Amino acid sequence: MKLIFEKSIPGRRCTILPPCDVPAAELPEALRRGSAPALPEVSETDVSRHYTQLCQQVHGVNCGFYPLGSCTMKYNPRIDEEMSSLFTGVHPLAPAHSKEGCQEVLDTAKKYLCEISGMDDMTFQPAAGAHGEFTGVLLIRQYHDARGDKTRNKIIVPDSAHGTNPATAAMCGYEVVNIDSAPDGCVDLEKLKAVLGPDTAGLMLTNPNTVGLFDQNILEITRLVHEAGGLCYYDGANLNAVMGVARPGDMGFDCTHMNLHKTFATPHGGGGPGAGAVGCKAFLAPYLPHSALMEGPGHLQVRSFGGNFLVVVRALTYLLTLGAEGIPEAAQNAVLNANYLMKALSGTYTPAYDRLCMHEFVLDLSDLKKETGVSALDVAKSLIDCGIHPPTMYFPMIVHEALMLEPTETESRETLDEAAAALRKLYAMAHEDAERMHTAPHSAPIGRPDEVKAARHPVLRYKAP
């Protein structure tokens, strides 16, 4: 496929603006650009066709099954998009009396999400999950700083945690203490006790954890951290398993982020925008971020203005739709679907943990690799030829040759049956035609890209010859 620059013809243009109806103003010579930027020169027909071609080489969850573990790729309802379009024209700095509708959106979303998470207050300023983690751990930092406690310089993170957790702790000036998970995939209480102390600022945890298991010791875990004087942060990435069924606030967590673009069905957009709403108990509310321009000095802030407001609109539309009964129904069926799919596969593949899972489960393909040489990567790439987006590969790091599947509640049993059949077929193919799987995919626009070459000799922009 050609790049848009390769379709550019000098002098071609779209006619968007009328001639200027006021006298020109002159930009002093010293401030002027040397030469025009080499942006494409194309007609609207060219634009439309180019993006149509691009779009044919993209796959979204609204287009097909997308069982990416830890990403909660659930169907993105169209009504959410339409409602979002009703709020596009509001300037963030318009006077409060002129945007009471926006305030009502935020207040209502806060009410719903506080009830779901068991928190007392909330901010919508963070623009993504990791941004929310940063905000949440900053609450912990500010809390200890306000108490004059400078000895607490460590954050505890299980080795199964998503990479954003330790990276966030480092951004907040903390040393990361990694604790090895127990053989059952959950937090090892003895290891936790061994690292807790007067230097503990807090713990970052997700429950269910990254292997899809609910940690039954959660109350003991948070109690131990609190006893040591630390606070507990809940990574809300896996909330889809328990929303409306159990609340982080009841598990002993002091603050949490939620991924509106996962649990609350706002579209992923190819990598963003999301929103990482952060909820906290009342004692941490004074430390929530606020825009200096809008609300005056005195608070931290993690981005300009109030946050990704239009994403909150989509999430609220979804929450209003589901309501008190629909919220737990979504979680229950997410867990049901995951267990159903895991059972359909466990005659063939090996689940990493032989027990009831939550909303996602991990398959361990190391035996398959030993027997046939076919790796988790090969299976994933071969799924592309079946028209199914591959599951998450090689995460979390505590399982080898891992494939993590999260079907979500918006998939039908028929879709799950088809996916299971496709995966079983690939298992058989691994024994019969491993070579074909090593070189998959075969039906995609490209084969496996040379990532080594990309990293050794980076070409990160187009340059006209």
Place this chain on the structure above:
Amino acid sequence: MLYPDDRMYSKSHEWVKTEGETAVIGISDYAQDALGDVVFVNLPGEGDEVAMGEAFGDVESVKAVSDLISPVSGTVSAVNEELLDAPENLNKDPYGSWILKVENPTDTEELLSAADYEAFCASEG
């Protein structure tokens, strides 16, 4: 797997060749094999202090980063900037591609001979 005996080795898989008062340091064949295709090397700066057993830089492959652990203590007198443009040299010629030079190195007691290092690698499995 190659273990040339014209140099010493560390348990963190670096080799050390002495040239007068200077230790020339690189990574072993075992190391480059375990790392896979090297795409980038983060080098220390000239004049930096390195300490035995501590990281002085790292090596990136496509999907992982591995610390380079210093086998000796001392001051960095030179770094091999060719590796910035040709990191693949570490894979192609690990014993010919030095990474850094340390002058007046100390803490050299734990370095292994080629034979001992080979035995160590065999035990690592």
Place this chain on the structure above:
Amino acid sequence: MGSYVPSAPAQRQEMLQALGLSSWRELYRDVPPDMYLDGPLHLPHGMSELEVNRAMSAMAAKNRVYATVLRGAGAYDDYIPAIVKYIPAKEEFLTAYTPYQAEMSQGLLQSIFEYQTMICELTGMDVSNASVYDGASAAAEAAAMCRDRKRRLTLISGAAHPDVINTVRTYCYGTGDELRVVPVKDGRTDPEALAAMLDGETASFYVQQPNFYGLWEDAEALGRAVHEAGALFVMGCHPISLGIAKTPADCGADIAVGEGQPLGLPLGDGGPYLGFMACREKLMRKLPGRIVGETTDDAGRRAYVLSLQAREQHIRREKASSNICSNEALCALTAGLYLTVMGPEGLAEAARQSMAKAHYLAGALCALPGVEMAYGGPYFHEFVTRLPRREDVLCALGQADILGGLPVGEDGLLWCVTETVSKAQLDRAAAIVKEVLAK
């Protein structure tokens, strides 16, 4: 009750039974009784689509969308062509995940590669990333890029957007690094104050161009002073202005960042917006966030892939310089699309017209008794006037469906005019201000 769960209750029971379970409680048997919610959430019932539509529309109806917007200050009412609204709404782009599986995502990866190229063209830099959250967090990430073992101090112009300054302050608080704000003189960065503050520990200096008050800074001179002190120079720029203004690269910047919202994103009460970051090649491996690179596949075809991932959190974990994972990908696609539709001529025209119309309004306002420009010197499309009774002025403008300038300082209004505002609207606004001040 609204639901997106396809299966009927009977089917769900069958699936439960196939697992050897008889109830939802059994499915959650690992959840201890003292936290299992066996009653409903204290929330309203769910709604059908029609009811949700009514509820959300009722909320939207409580907002005022002004017919004429004369306020900027970090959020700009530039014209969004119809096709720029339409294409990002296509479900493939809208509902895709991050393109980790390159073979299935070439369309998305290519659109980001095109965006990166365009940001490089606008800023004159060598490399751009695939976006960060907004201009303020981009400034904070840029400051982090510049720090090393010896140089940790961040300097920022006091004439930058207050939210940018506060965001950089927040990120500095996180890592325990010092931030100092360079004083402002006559609306611009005070070069003497900057020179006095630069030292051997300074990692970087950030200036906004044009600055928060709309004024053009003497970026090149500031940059020279920064480099003389051995520090790095970061410029936060307005992307529409780059259609006609000197590039940050030509001003000597090492890193160029900014708020990409004017490139086709609606005001949306503050977001989602778009942080762009571009830098010289020597700083490439310090750029945070995702970057798309070009390579070939096993058949030699051109292919795009997320590259240089060893910089990122999922590989470096606590050694990553940034925790960023999700970014503003769809907004970046939108920005690339906007720049494609506008082209070099269209972008320059939007910039020229914004500037011309702002100067026209400034002239009309300053012709009124009691109204004067707060600062002298060249400006782009925003300016500050001092005037009496600004609340009355804003109120009268509001009644005429005009959002007037932002109150700043004791008696200032920070106005903004974009290419969307017509001469007639500007004349009307000036007439209303005249009327108020004549009373």
